[in-house]
Amino acid sequence: MKFFETLFERKASITHLALIALVGVIMLAGKDYIYNPLSEGANFIFKKPFFELKVSLASLYKVSERNAELEEALLRAMVQVNDLKRQKSENERLRAQLGYATTSDFRLIPLEAYSVTYRGIPIAIKVNKGTAQGLLIGQPVISGKGLVGRIDELSARFATVQLLSDPGCRVAARDSESREQGIVRFVPSRGLILDNVPIDGQIKTGDLIISSGLGGVFPEGLPVGIVEAVTRDDNAIFAGVSLKPVVNLNAIDELYALAQISDSSNAYTFPLAPETKLEGEE
Amino acid sequence: MNFSLMRLIPYIVYLFLISMFQVLLAEPLSIGSAHIALAPLIISLVAIYKPQVVAIWFGAAAAFVVNTGSPEAAAAGMIVAALIAIGANYFKSRLNLDSLPAKVAVVCSGSLLFEMARVTFLSTSEVFHIFAVESLPSTLYTTAVAYMFLLFKDRYISYDRVREVF
Numbered sequence: 001m002k003f004f005e006t007l008f009e010r011k012a013s014i015t016h017l018a019l020i021a022l023v024g025v026i027m028l029a030g031k032d033y034i035y036n037p038l039s040e041g042a043n044f045i046f047k048k049p050f051f052e053l054k055v056s057l058a059s060l061y062k063v064s065e066r067n068a069e070l071e072e073a074l075l076r077a078m079v080q081v082n083d084l085k086r087q088k089s090e091n092e093r094l095r096a097q098l099g100y101a102t103t104s105d106f107r108l109i110p111l112e113a114y115s116v117t118y119r120g121i122p123i124a125i126k127v128n129k130g131t132a133q134g135l136l137i138g139q140p141v142i143s144g145k146g147l148v149g150r151i152d153e154l155s156a157r158f159a160t161v162q163l164l165s166d167p168g169c170r171v172a173a174r175d176s177e178s179r180e181q182g183i184v185r186f187v188p189s190r191g192l193i194l195d196n197v198p199i200d201g202q203i204k205t206g207d208l209i210i211s212s213g214l215g216g217v218f219p220e221g222l223p224v225g226i227v228e229a230v231t232r233d234d235n236a237i238f239a240g241v242s243l244k245p246v247v248n249l250n251a252i253d254e255l256y257a258l259a260q261i262s263d264s265s266n267a268y269t270f271p272l273a274p275e276t277k278l279e280g281e282e
Numbered sequence: 283m284n285f286s287l288m289r290l291i292p293y294i295v296y297l298f299l300i301s302m303f304q305v306l307l308a309e310p311l312s313i314g315s316a317h318i319a320l321a322p323l324i325i326s327l328v329a330i331y332k333p334q335v336v337a338i339w340f341g342a343a344a345a346f347v348v349n350t351g352s353p354e355a356a357a358a359g360m361i362v363a364a365l366i367a368i369g370a371n372y373f374k375s376r377l378n379l380d381s382l383p384a385k386v387a388v389v390c391s392g393s394l395l396f397e398m399a400r401v402t403f404l405s406t407s408e409v410f411h412i413f414a415v416e417s418l419p420s421t422l423y424t425t426a427v428a429y430m431f432l433l434f435k436d437r438y439i440s441y442d443r444v445r446e447v448f
Binding site: 016 | 298334335354358372
């Protein structure tokens with residue numbers, strides 16, 4: 001025992017070096033039973049936390065890169081959205097000018113109003129075109145948003161447009177949603193109404209009423225009004241349907257007569273505008 | 283017993299530092315093929331500032347941690363690290379190792395010896411080439427880092443001195 005103590009004191013470095021060499025030899029000899037468990041333990045304690053940290057940092061960096069890519073994509077998408085909004089607005093504006101459904105081919109004859117006949121409300125408008133420009137009695141007259149009326153009186157250079165608000169004006173119409181049909185007419189005490197709608201019909205507030213094309217005066221699909229109220233009296237046969245005209249008859253700017261043409265190759269066919277809305281409506 | 287364990291804590295922290303550097307920082311801090319050999323640097327510093335036996339066993343443990351996965355490299359690394367510790371301690375006690383250049387020379391020698399052992403265990407035919415293009419620059423890089431560290435450690439550079447300059 002004394003020998004080993006002396007050895008450790010005087011030849012400490014050599015002894016410890018020898019011990020380390022011995023440990024090395026034992027590790028090599030018992031690789032599976034000694035070295036591998038020790039190595040795994042050392043890895044688990046000293047290296048694994050840092051490897052995991054490294055992986056986390058790498059994934060964080062990737063997330064950061066991905067985030068930058070997505071931000072760029074979002075920016076591009078926002079630019080596209082803005083462009084699409086602009087196109088939508090332009091599209092809506094053009095459709096408001098031209099967008100009426102027609103089953104036949106028509107050409108537009110622009111009209112300019114120069115006088116309005118009132119009976120409490122505007123009931124007729126005199127316009128600056130007549131037979132010389134191809135107008136005919138009964139031709140539908142529209143504005144940018146929907147049906148305004150029809151040509152009622154004609155001369156060579158002038159015409160009178162009977163407005164929807166004239167109690168004598170009748171339009172065969174139907175609900176664009178439920179397809180139920182009726183007659184649109186103006187009643188001074190009730191305003192614009194859709195008459196002859198069965199009481200058990202599916203018509204409801206907010207539905208768009210369009211011309212049905214029946215009767216041959218107005219082509220099918222012209223927006224006429226929006227259902228404002230539906231009343232159903234138990235003792236009545238028909239429902240009471242109040243409409244709000246899609247065209248503000250007190251503020252008409254652009255008017256067009258729809259002239260049917262026989263030669264469809266020169267026809268201007270304009271698209272259906274089912275989403276035509278009232279002024280100020282979202 | 284508790285007292286002994288408390289004395290071990292700094293060395294365990296050194297081992298964690300070596301592992302962290304090896305896993306996380308060695309690659310980002312390398313310049314070309316030159317990297318900082320932190321294990322021989324810390325072993326040399328421990329040998330300079332701590333008792334010999336402590337330095338020998340710490341060196342063995344550090345070499346084992348650095349070379350996990352290769353039993354031959356681990357065994358050889360343990361012996362080389364122990365030799366570095368013995369050598370550094372020998373110079374410290376026999377040659378009165380107090381000057382900064384002498385300490386830097388010890389770190390440089392230890393680093394070079396450790397790199398030589400590492401390259402020898404690569405078992406390729408281009409040992410000398412690797413030694414020339416990788417080990418020597420790494421040794422110089424490690425020596426430079428050790429020099430900077432010792433400048434601060436031995437207070438050749440301090441915050442107050444830097445402040446005095448400006």
